[in-house]
Amino acid sequence: xxxxxxxxxxxxxxxxxxxxxxxxxxxxxxxxxxxxxxxxxxxxxxxxxxxxxxxxxxxxxxxxxxxxxxxxxxxxxxxxxxxxxxxxxxxxxxxxxxxxxxxxxxxxxxxxxxxxxxxxxxxxxxxxxxxxxxxxxxxxxxxxxxxxxxxxxxxxxxxxxxxxxxxxxxxxxxxxxxxxxxxxxxxxxxxxxxxxxxxxxxxxxxxxxxxxxxxxxxxxxxxxxxxxxxxxxxxxxxxxxxxx
Amino acid sequence: xxxxxxxxxxxxxxxxxxxxxxxxxxxxxxxxxxxxxxxxxxxxxxxxxxxxxxxxxxxxxxxxxxxxxxxxxxxxxxxxxxxxxxxxxxxxxxxxxxxxxxxxxxxxxxxxxxxxxxxxxxxxxxxxxxxxxxxxxxxxxxxxxxxxxxxxxxxxxxxxxxxxxxxxxxxxxxxxxxxxxxxxxxxxxxxxxxxxxxxxxxxxxxxxxxxxxxxxxxxxxxxxxxxxxxxxxxxxxxxxxxxxxxxxxxxxxxxxxxxxxxxxxxxxxxxxxxxxxxxxxxxxxxxxxxxxxxxxxxxxxxxxxxxxxxxxxxxxxxxxxxxxxxxxxxxxxxxxxxxxxxxxxxxxxxxxxxxxxxxxxxxxxxxxxxxxxxxxxxxxxxxxxxxxxxxxxxxxxxxxxxxxxxxxxxxxxxxxxxxxxxxxx
Ligand SMILES: Nc1ncnc2c1ncn2[C@@H]1O[C@H](COP(=O)(O)OP(=O)(O)OP(=O)(O)O)[C@@H](O)[C@H]1O
Ligand SMILES: [Mg+2]
Ligand SMILES: [Zn+2]
Numbered sequence: 001x002x003x004x005x006x007x008x009x010x011x012x013x014x015x016x017x018x019x020x021x022x023x024x025x026x027x028x029x030x031x032x033x034x035x036x037x038x039x040x041x042x043x044x045x046x047x048x049x050x051x052x053x054x055x056x057x058x059x060x061x062x063x064x065x066x067x068x069x070x071x072x073x074x075x076x077x078x079x080x081x082x083x084x085x086x087x088x089x090x091x092x093x094x095x096x097x098x099x100x101x102x103x104x105x106x107x108x109x110x111x112x113x114x115x116x117x118x119x120x121x122x123x124x125x126x127x128x129x130x131x132x133x134x135x136x137x138x139x140x141x142x143x144x145x146x147x148x149x150x151x152x153x154x155x156x157x158x159x160x161x162x163x164x165x166x167x168x169x170x171x172x173x174x175x176x177x178x179x180x181x182x183x184x185x186x187x188x189x190x191x192x193x194x195x196x197x198x199x200x201x202x203x204x205x206x207x208x209x210x211x212x213x214x215x216x217x218x219x220x221x222x223x224x225x226x227x228x229x230x231x232x233x234x235x236x237x238x239x240x241x242x243x244x
Numbered sequence: 245x246x247x248x249x250x251x252x253x254x255x256x257x258x259x260x261x262x263x264x265x266x267x268x269x270x271x272x273x274x275x276x277x278x279x280x281x282x283x284x285x286x287x288x289x290x291x292x293x294x295x296x297x298x299x300x301x302x303x304x305x306x307x308x309x310x311x312x313x314x315x316x317x318x319x320x321x322x323x324x325x326x327x328x329x330x331x332x333x334x335x336x337x338x339x340x341x342x343x344x345x346x347x348x349x350x351x352x353x354x355x356x357x358x359x360x361x362x363x364x365x366x367x368x369x370x371x372x373x374x375x376x377x378x379x380x381x382x383x384x385x386x387x388x389x390x391x392x393x394x395x396x397x398x399x400x401x402x403x404x405x406x407x408x409x410x411x412x413x414x415x416x417x418x419x420x421x422x423x424x425x426x427x428x429x430x431x432x433x434x435x436x437x438x439x440x441x442x443x444x445x446x447x448x449x450x451x452x453x454x455x456x457x458x459x460x461x462x463x464x465x466x467x468x469x470x471x472x473x474x475x476x477x478x479x480x481x482x483x484x485x486x487x488x489x490x491x492x493x494x495x496x497x498x499x500x501x502x503x504x505x506x507x508x509x510x511x512x513x514x515x516x517x518x519x520x521x522x523x524x525x526x527x528x529x530x531x532x533x534x535x536x537x538x539x540x541x542x543x544x545x546x547x548x549x550x551x552x553x554x555x556x557x558x559x560x561x562x563x564x565x566x567x568x569x570x571x572x573x574x575x576x577x578x579x580x581x582x583x584x585x586x587x588x589x590x591x592x593x594x595x596x597x598x599x600x601x602x603x604x605x606x607x608x609x610x611x612x613x614x615x616x617x618x619x620x621x622x623x624x625x626x627x628x629x630x631x632x633x634x635x636x637x638x639x640x641x642x643x644x645x646x647x648x649x650x651x652x653x654x655x656x657x658x659x660x661x662x663x664x665x666x667x668x669x
Contacts, residue, residue, distance in 0.1 A: 002555065003506055003569055004357060006451045006499045008350040012466055053348040053386055054420065107464055115496060118466045149467040202272060203383045203418045208429065211468055218272075221293065 011056045013113035014120065015075045016045065016197060018061040019097055020086065021126035021157070027088035029243050030127060030157055033182045035085040037189035044190070045197055046078040054201045055118055060110055064097040066090030075110050094130035094165065098137030105146035119149035119211070121196040124169055125189070126154070129162035138168050151199070151212045153177065153192050153219070156232060157185060159241045163232045174216045176232035177223070181242045184228035191222050245328045247277055247290055255321045255333065256304065262288060262321075262333060274331065281321070281333060288323070289404070290331035299404075299413075300325075303332055306406060312373035315366055316400045332404065341390035341399055344444075348386060348451060355393050357547055357556045358595070362396030362602040364445050365540045369600055370400050371441055372533035375434045380409045382432040384440035385418035386447070396602070409434050419471055420453060424524055427476030435527035442518045445536070449507065452500035454519055457482035457490035461497075481519035483512070506569045508546055508558050514539050537600050545586050549593035551575045561587055579616060579646055581606070583666040590616055590646055598622075599660025609643055617643035618668075622657040629653070 020034060042059070049057035058075035062068055063086050071084055101122070104110040111117055130137075141147050154166035156178045166176045177192065179185045195218045199211050209217070216231070223229050230237035247253065251264045262279040269276050274291040294300075304322050311318035319332040346352045354360045367389065374381060383405045390399040407413040412431050416422060423439035426432055446454040460474050480490045482497075483504065492500050504512065514531075517523065523530050546561045552573035559566030559577050566577040566589070581588040581596065588596050595604035596618075605622040619641065620626055626638045631649035638644050644652075650668040658664055 003503060004354065004556075006350055006353065009348045009447075009451055009453070009499070010456075010461075010496050051343075051345060051349075053345040111464065116461060116464055116466060119468070146465060149465060149469075198272075200419060201387075203385065203387075204416050205414050 009053060010115040011052075011054065012116045012118050013058055013075075014055040014118040014197070014200065015058045015060055015110060016078075016193065017101065017120055017122040018059070019101065019122065019124045019126075020061060020063050021092060021094070021128065022063045022065045022086045022088050022090075023092040023128060023131075024065070024089050025092075025128050025160065026157070029182050030185070031086060031088040033185045034125060034189070035083065037186040038083045039085075040186075041190050041193050042078060042081055042083060044194055048194070048197045048201075049078045052201045057197055060104070062097055062100055064093045064100075066093060068093055068096050068100045070100070070104075091131040092126070092128050093132045094126065095132040095134040095137030098134070098141040098169075102137075102141045102144050102147065105144045111146060118200055119151065120146060121151045122147070122153070123189075123192055123196070124152070124154040124166065125157060126161060126166065127157035128160055130165060134165055134168075138165075151196050151215055153196065153212075153215065155179060155185070155188055155192065158243065167232070171212070173233040174220075174231050175212060177219065178230050178232050178235075178238060180228035180239050184226050187226045188219075188223075188229050191219055191226070195219055195222070246275060247288075247327070253279070253288065253290075253331070254324045254326060256307075256324055257321055260321065262286065264288070278336065279333065285336055286320070286333050287317075287336045288331050288333050290323075291329050294325065294329040300330065302407060302413075303404060306379075306403070307332065309377065311403075312377050312379070313370050315370035315398055316374075316403055318403050334403075337390060337399060337401070340394075341392050341397070344386045344389040344391060344448070347391065347393075348447065350451075352393055354391070354396065357558075358544070359394065359396035360449060361540055361544050361547065363391050363398050364396075364448055365537060365544075365600055365602055366396065366398040367400075367441070367444065367448075368533045368536040368540065370398070371437060372537065374406070375409070375437070375533065378408055379406045380432065380434040381406055381437050381440075382413050383415045383417050384437055384444060385421040386444070387418070389444070420455075420475060422475065423527065424476045424479045425527055427472055433527075435530060438530040438532070439524075439527070441533070441536070442515070442530070446515060446519075449511065450500040450503050452482070452492065452497050454481055454515065455479055455490070457492045457497065459490040461493050479524050480521075481516070481524075483516055483519075485516055485520065506558065508543050509560060510539060510546075511543055541597065541600065542586055544597055545588040547594075548577070548589050548591040551591055554593065559589055561589065566591075579648075580669045581618070581646075581652075581666050582669045583664065587669075588666075590618075592616060595621075598654065598658045598664055598666075601660050605654075605658050608646075611643070611645070616646040618646060618652075619643045620657070622654065623659070624655065624657040626655060626657055627653045 057078045059081040060075040061071040152170040154170050154176045196215045228239045247264045252261050262281040265278040274289045277288045279288045317334050321333040323331045342352045388402045405413045405415050421440045423436035550557045550568040553571035555570040557568040564578045577589045579590045592610045594608045596606035598605040607619040607621050609617045609619045628636045629651040652666045654664045
């Protein structure tokens with residue numbers, strides 16, 4: 001092999017987790033919009049990953065209702081990941097979802113990339129409140145070092161959401177984004193996923209703000225153009241729910 | 245507010261306008277449109293959210309001052325504030341250039357070693373002139389460079405954060421490219437530019453980040469805290485002279501492991517100096533760009549065509565026999581063209597670069613009798629003095645033999661090196 005021939009520089013892996021609520025209350029338009037949005041953003045995430053010399057993006061997804069299940073038993077590269085449409089039904093085992101996420105956030109779990117990882121991004125989507133022991137789950141998850149370092153964003157679908165639970169998950173209300181209609185849900189899923197996938201490969205204007213804060217700041221800038229979306233820290237901007 | 249096809253945008257220069265043709269792409273801060281400006285196709289960057297007054301004034305100043313060199317896709321016109329924002333007009337990026345990251349990902353590959361060093365030279369030259377104009381770039385990273393693989397020509401984009409040295413643009417830079425003192429919270433300036441430049445040159449030449457070796461690879465999760473450590477407070481060059489705990493790892497850092505020993509010692513020494521703990525910690529002691537240009541010129545003086553396999557190879561300049569890095573053949577490298585402290589190795593087919601403009605000035609040919617000849621491929625004639633004192637003129641495209649003792653006066657034939665003189669040894 002000639003010295004002019006080279007291989008790609010080693011890249012760290014950044015795993016993008018979707019934790020999707022598929023409980024009964026999500027049925028109808030909500031689950032339809034969620035299925036549609038995640039399917040549509042995959043090519044964008046794949047493009048970001050393919051042109052990014054800093055990080056390769058992988059995707060993992062957990063659905064939770066009466067029970068929980070991973071779509072695949074390992075993170076898939078964004079170009080290989082295929083979202084399977086989910087149907088809605090059952091309870092909201094958010095506590096169990098936390099336990100399952102904690103289980104894979106280890107080097108011998110989902111975080112076993114040979115060239116190392118960046119802290120993951122976790123996007124939680126839910127429209128209700130946990131029906132199981134949430135506190136037990138979230139307390140355990142919060143002790144996990146990967147989770148501590150992760151960028152955590154929650155998308156609160158509609159007014160019935162328990163924002164305190166989501167705040168416990170993300171660490172602050174700024175990172176809880178409320179959506180109040182189908183279009184807003186779709187747009188926010190795109191904005192949150194794209195923005196958090198790009199954050200490590202962009203120039204920053206601050207070295208003291210955490211990456212999560214930087215992502216939230218960018219989302220805030222874009223949220224103004226989305227009808228029916230606001231951060232939970234700014235409820236005065238909230239519009240009425242409309243899901244038909 | 246987005247602009248529409250056919251929309252007319254007003255410029256600050258003498259009532260001029262441009263007309264939007266189509267959208268070219270969307271970035272974090274703005275959208276870039278193709279526009280028509282008096283019949284010429286240009287690019288207009290239009291900000292999503294208009295940056296503040298200081299930014300606007302700075303852009304106008306940069307427009308007035310003009311580009312430091314043709315390497316920069318520079319703001320050429322500023323728009324007036326209208327439609328809720330503003331923007332600036334620059335040249336369209338020509339086709340055939342690819343983002344630096346595409347090379348890092350091996351999606352594109354430089355066509356030759358001389359193209360790699362031409363790119364290195366052009367980048368150094370651009371930043372030398374930029375700093376000489378009194379600017380600092382502040383946000384040097386892999387996203388700002390577009391390179392043509394055939395000849396290594398470089399275009400430097402995203403010049404809207406260029407500020408006078410010492411003034412704060414508000415941008416800190418991109419992780420992995422920011423100098424340790426910026427990671428620690430400092431303000432970017434020309435000294436931190438020089439660190440970022442060294443990182444980029446290293447990545448261009450060796451395709452590996454200079455701080456990413458065993459120590460960094462062993463870190464399972466690059467958290468924000470770890471980033472501050474590995475690229476800031478505890479930054480350690482992979483080939484640090486005193487500390488070998490961060491050496492590249494076989495099977496992971498493949499490119500640099502192959503190229504580091506095969507490329508010239510002068511390069512190794514320069515990177516070991518520039519990325520030593522002392523230089524990492526003392527920004528003002530970092531080497532200026534013109535010194536980098538000299539290093540690259542000298543490296544290029546030892547980049548020759550192998551007489552056996554006809555591929556490019558480096559030879560160690562001080563020796564009399566070269567060994568091809570591609571085919572292993574040994575060949576004579578005693579014949580030189582010497583210019584000051586530079587010693588250019590002569591083998592048939594090799595191009596010599598006297599100044600820094602990446603245009604060959606001399607081509608080494610072989611005469612019908614098999615003698616090595618120097619062909620004048622510069623822009624005008626040279627005067628050549630024989631050891632006995634006779635003067636001969638060598639016109640463009642003509643050749644002179646490589647006889648020891650011949651002295652060449654280049655006169656005005658080489659733009660970047662007026663009145664340069666060299667001797668065949
Ligand atoms: N001079 C140009 N000619 C042609 N296309 C350009 C030119 N400048 C930028 N573009 C294209 O326009 C798009 C947006 O460019 P821009 O530099 O604003 O975006 P970016 O680098 O992605 O983001 P940011 O605004 O955060 O720097 C990019 O896809 C780029 O390829
Ligand atoms: Mg840009
Ligand atoms: Zn050879």
